[in-house]
Each structure stands twice: as structure tokens, then as C-alpha cells.
Amino acid sequence: MAIGKLFIGRKVREIRQASSTTQAQFADMIGISTSYLNQIENNQRPVSATVLLSLAEKFGIDITELSSGQNDRLLSALTEALSDPLFETYSPGLQELKLITQNAPGMAHALIAAHQAYRRGNEQLASFDDRLGSAPAQEATPYDEVRDFFHFVDNYIHELDVAAEALAIELKLGEGENHAALTGCLEGRHGVRVVRGEAGDEAIRRFDPVGRILTVSRYASAPTRDFHIAVQIAQLHAAEKIDAVLKQASFRSDEAIEICRMGLHNYFAGALILPYRNFHQAARELRHDIELIAARFGASLEQVCHRLSTLQRPGLKGVPIFFARIDRAGNITKRHSAARLQFARFGAACPLWNAHQAFEMPGRINRQLAETPDGVRYLCIATQVSKGSVGFRAAQPRYALAFGCEISYADQFVYADDLDLSNRAAYDPIGISCRICERVTCTSRAVPPLKRKLVVDHRVRNPMPYEIE
Template identity: 70%
Template sequence: MAIGKLFIGRKVRELRLEHDATQSQFAERLGISLSYLNQIENNQRPVSAAVLLALADKYGLDIAELSTGETDRLMSALTEALGDPLFESYSPTLQELKLIAQNAPGFARALVSCHQAYRRNSEQLASLDDRLGRAAALEATPYDEVRDFFHYVDNYVQELDTTAEALALKLGLQGGDGQPILTDYLDSQFSVRVVHGPSAMNAVRRYDPAGRVLTLNPYAPAETRTFQMAVQVAQLYASEAVENIVRQAGFRSEEAGEVCRIGLHNYFAGALLMPYQGFLKTARDLRHDIELLAARFGTSLEQVCHRLSTLQRPGMKGIPIFFARIDRAGNITKRHSATKLQFARFGAACPLWNAHQAFETPGRFIRQLAETPDGARYLCLATHVSKGVGGFRTQRSSHALALGCEISYASAFVYADDLNVTDKSAFEPIGISCRICERSNCASRAVPPLRRSISVDHNVRETTPYQLS
């Protein structure tokens, strides 16, 4: 077999010590210089084919055992661990990782184990934090800090929502194609000219503050261009309100403040295109048919789902729902829940959840009657969406949108009409995340729950190789 460059210093050193030989004695028997042996043992130089053969002939080294697989796996684990924001001040080079993995594999495994323990504890604390409703802000990243901000204000920002609704009523934005209205408003109120042209080909929206020109990508979907015009209105019309909210939020970094500004501008845009009272009434009249709502307000499916999750105005609340956006890897990139169902902050979503099936059936709404370990039952909806602003060679993002409500509200959704919500056997068991799910008989379990010990019976093999004690 072909053997590439091998850095096996630890193995050579162990072999030498096993034979109780000094470096000088070992080098002499191998027919190499003392300096070369020293460099080999410190992984400064790879072993040559001649040295490999000498090690095999004189010391019984099994060349077939010299696989780099274990080192590669250890380097991968180290890279993942050191990529955590916890180590943001340290970025190791590839050479440093190689030296650690090859020369001190025990230390490397200990570091990986410590990091895994840290993440498990963080996940457990995050779960408890969600249950107690305390905004402890355990995660260090600005993105997650902002996501928690929206989560703990119940995904409803009163000042922006009412301001956007008042402006929508003033402009006559009550659904349909809002582009002509927003174009005229930006021009008359802010002297901003809206064009659709090549200067935004690599972006959905590009604004030139000096020239006061807003350029939109002509190949973006109409609802995307309309939404970006509404975002521009938010930046110009609601800037003072946005700054007040960011200042009062007390974020720990400027980056978090910037990310929050994006979220607040998007919030205002959604509230402008789908003004609260009109949208709430229409949602009820259409029985939350997401496709009809999108057509009625000239918005995308994702924009409708997101807006439904913000209907938390005191005294005028909509149906309490959960909403999440999930990528193909199972990462939850958007999440909010006004129900008892809460999303785990670490790890992927439950594999039994119908959201994952949406990628297999694009263009359709997948329905699921589901029950969580606490006995709560839900109507779960999922559909696949794809985003792109160009032609054949343009990269496209792909997500599943997941939406649902507790089963007591199912009659308000057109999707439940032919489902037997009274049949207990029709509900599929789902969880939140394997690490915090207590189900003991799940064939799809990836890892044991954090607070349960396991037992192994080598004479019995069930769906998992262990049983929960």
C-alpha cells in the first residue's frame, strides 16, 4: 500500500523505551544519525521508507498499524472544541494541532472531554433557564444573545408594532402588491430613489446614503424586494425607536447591538406589510392557511410564519404558536414559542419531528399530531422553502419552516380539518433534543439524556446498545 508522510514520533519513542535503549543506541541500530532520530521523535521530520523497514525488521513494528485515522479524528475533535466562542482569543495553527494530537494525544482527549462536559452543563443550564423563564444569557455569541432578547420579549415589540401599523394605515398598505406605495413613499418622504439594477446583483438590497438610491436585485422574488423596501423604510422612519430599544436592551457587545438592529428593522418591515389588526383578522378568517395569507399580503411563506409568531399584543393575542426555521443539518436558525414546547439551544432538533421530512417533499405542507414527554399534544406543520436571487450558478439556501400549536387550538387551523385529534393513538412521540429527552424507548435516540445513567447488557441488544437506568 502507498504510505504518505508519517509523523510517528510518539510511537518510535515508545518503541525505544520499550527496548530500554538510549537514543544513541537506537539510532545506531537503525543506521541513522542521532539528530535525525531526535527530529523523528519530536515529529519534526517524517520517517523514511528505509527507517520504517528497519523498525519493522529490528523491532517488530507492524506497519499496518500506522494509520493516521486516529490522529485525524483527534485533530477534528480538537478543531471543533477550540472553535467554541469560549476560546475566541486563541486560534491554533494546523501545525500546533498536529503536534498536540501526535505528541500528546492523552492531553488532547482530556481537553476534548472537558469541552464536552462544558457543553453538556451549558445545555442543561439553558434548559433549566428556559423552564424558569430567566434570561441568564448563557451563550456568549452576539447572535444568540439577540435571539434570546426576542425570545424573552415574547417575540413582540410593542413600540415598533404599533408605529408600523399606524404608518401602514396612513399609506393604505393593507395587503397585495406594496411596491408602488413604498416606492412613492420613499421618494416623497426621504428623497430616496428605488431602482432595480445590476449594482445589486451580488446583494438583495444595496443602499447608497450619499446618492439616496436604493438598488434592488431584479432577480429576487417580488415579495423579497417588497420586504427589503420595507426594511429601508424602517431604517429611515423608525431609527430613533430602534436605537432606544437597543440601548435599553443593554447588550454586552456592540456586535450584539448591530445584530439586534437588523432584527428590529426586519420586525418593523413585517409589521408594516402585515399590520397587526388586519393580519390577525385575516388569519382568523382564513383559518391560518399560510399560503393564502402569503398571497393576500404579498409576502413569503416564511414572512407569514414569522409574523404569526409575533401576534402577542396584550388584550389582542393571536393563537399561541411555536415557529422555527431549520437547515438540512438540523440547526435551528430561528426559533420562538408561545407554547409549552421550547427548543433546545444546543444540538439538533428531535429526529422524530416532521420538520425534517419537509426536505423530502418540497412544495407541500407536512402535518403531524405529536406528543412530547410531558404529555402535551400539538398540531405540527412543516414545509420546505428555498431562497436564491440569481440564475443557475447562484447558491441557494434551503430550510424547513416548522409551525404548530397546542392541540386545543387545532380547530383554528385549516390543516386539522380531516385529522382525528381525539384519537390518542394518532399522536407520534417527539422530544425537544436527545440530551434533555427522558424517553427510554426511542429507536431514534442519538445520545443518552444528560441526567440519566446507562446500563449495558452484553447479552441483549435492543434499539439502542444501552438501557437508561
């Protein structure tokens, strides 16, 4: 496999520091000179194939983890920020951006945060409402701060994932009827009894810490019911571990801490119901057929898709997939990508993406072969799901679940079996967001790209009312 020149000095330094060795000791372990190691760690020289193989052999490092670009999320966010006309006099090349994200990730995060503050300030000024001055534009909202936290930790929290898996093994989850095991855990270990809610109670879950009673909606589906029982187990069983994660995250407000605490409760619950190793093995055996995986674990399609996006355990990673949940207005309400495809932080998703078509075909799996402007090809899968309660008058919001992988992994997905992956004409051209998409002939474009000039010819009216220079 050709890997090209890899400048991964920061990663090599982290591996060395984790092994508590000096440069001389580490260099001796992997069979190179100390001066060569020093140059590698300072990104003055790329690593050779021999060094990569030695790292894999001595420290159990997955070469693909080193060579596949662990900084893709940060690189994508930085590229999008620098596409703003604010930086029109500065157009860094890809190699320069890679060096920044690899060598100075803190600086890259700081620049992204500054750009987000700038965008929020402009949006507030444009709104001309009474909120001006009441909310500081320079600060991220607590929700955005938490979203970025999960984004930049790969949507994988190792301490919680391992703890949840250990508990799942003790409870034998996935080997029988999960509901009995979960309720038995709450009652036997924490003295909490699970009861069904009253007919008029709209709460999905309600916990009485004094009476030690957990009330779950009588109308919740079995996967939803079990998930919320698992959330209660997370609150009682993993409180100390969750506090440690929150302390290390250093959020700026109590509101962000509590929002993240809720996210970590949900993370533990998902990892408990879908324990890592069993789920990872099932995904491979069933070739990522989300309906079969859901049936095996008694989970919902959304729970399965979300869990697939968290398979980032070192040494046992799953296929790098992207996952998003999108509402009918095109808002992305959940997002994560372990693949090179990254979702835009501002604006809607590309209208040519098959995620939007899922609403037209409820109950069906929609497939698409797609290619982004950088030439990377993907297998994209989308389906519609309904959430909420049951009943004629109950609100039932509908969402599209969209997930997929780079085409090099498509053979591990049942959805690719009868598709002509080698036919270039079979791939639809999609983008990340209109504001940063470089395609000049797309008739589905909502807004022009930010860093390109427009040319208007009043004598000719093409499908696009302007041309992009």
C-alpha cells in the same frame, strides 16, 4: 375552565404599579383586603377565580394570558440548564422552578447565562484550537445575546409594531399594490429613489445615502423586493424608536447592538408589510392557511410564518404558535415559541419531528400530530422553501418552515380538519432534544439523556445498544 392554583404575584404587582395605585387602593378596586393582596403579590396565596375575573373586568386583562404560563420560555431554558450533570446533586421539582421564574426571573436569567458560559468554555477546551484565549469563553457571543433578547421579549416589540401599523394604515398597505405604496413612501417622505440592480450585482439591497438611491436586486422575488424596501423605510422612519429599544436592552458590545439593530429593522419591515390588526384578522378568517394569507398580503410563506409567531399584542393576541426555520443539516436558524413547546438551546431538534420530513416532500404541506414527554399534544405543520437568487449556477439553500400549536387550538387551523384529534394512537412521540428527553425506548435517540445512567448488557443487543436506567 379549571385553572388550578395560580401564583402570579409578580404579574399582579406589575398591573398595580402600571395603574399607579397603592396596595390599599388596588385592593379596594378589585374587592379584596389589603392583606390578601399583599399575600398574593408575595406568592404566599394563589389568586382566586373571583380575583382573576375582577382583574379582567377592571383592567382589561386577558385571563388566559395570566393562567397559560407567560414564563414558559424562561422555565424551559432554566429546566434545560439544570439538566446538565453539573447539577446532578440538585433536582428541583416543577413547582420550585415555577416559583423561581415567577418571583426571581433575574436570578433565573443569571443562572442560565452562567450555564451558557460554562458550556462555551467546555466547547472551547474540547476544540483544542488556536482560538483558546482569544475569545473569552465566559461571554455570550453577540449573536446569542441578540437571539436571547428576542426570545425573552416574546418576539414582540410593542413600540415598533404599533408605529409600523400606523404607517401601514397611512400608506394603505394590503389594500392594493404594495410595491407602489412602498416606493412612493421612500421617494415622497425621504427623497429616496428605488432602482433595479445591475445583472452582475449580488447584493439584494444597496443604499447610497449621498445619492439617495436604493438599489434592489433585479432577480429578487416580489415579496423579497418589497420586504427590503420596507427595511429601508424602517431605517429612515423608525430610527429614534429603534435607538430607544436598543438603549433599554443594555447589550454588552457594539457588535450586539448592530446585530439587534438589523433585527429590529427587519421586525419593523415585517410589521409594516403585515400590519397587526389586518393580519390577525386574516389569520383567523383564513384559519391560518399560510398559502392563502401569503397570497392576500403579497408575502412569502416564511414572512407569514414569522409574523404569526409575533402576534403577542396585549389584549389582541393570536393563537400561541411555535415557529422554526431549519436547514438540511438540522440546524435551527430561526426559532420562537409562544406555546409550551420550547426549542433546545443546545443540540439538534428531535429527529421524529415532521420538520425533517419536509425536505422529502418539496412543495407540499406536511402535517403531524405529536406528543411531548410532558403529555402535551400539538398540531405540527412543515413545508420546504428555497431561498437565494435564480439561475442555474445560483446558490439556492433550502429550509424547512415548521410551525404549529397546542391541540386545544387546532380547530382554528385548516390543517386539522380531517385529522382524528381524539385518537391517542395518532400522535407521534417527539421530544425537545435528545440530551434532555426522558423517553427510554426511542430508537431514534442520537445521544443518551444527560441525567440518566446507562446499563449495558453484553448478552443482549436490542435496537438501542444500551438501556436507560
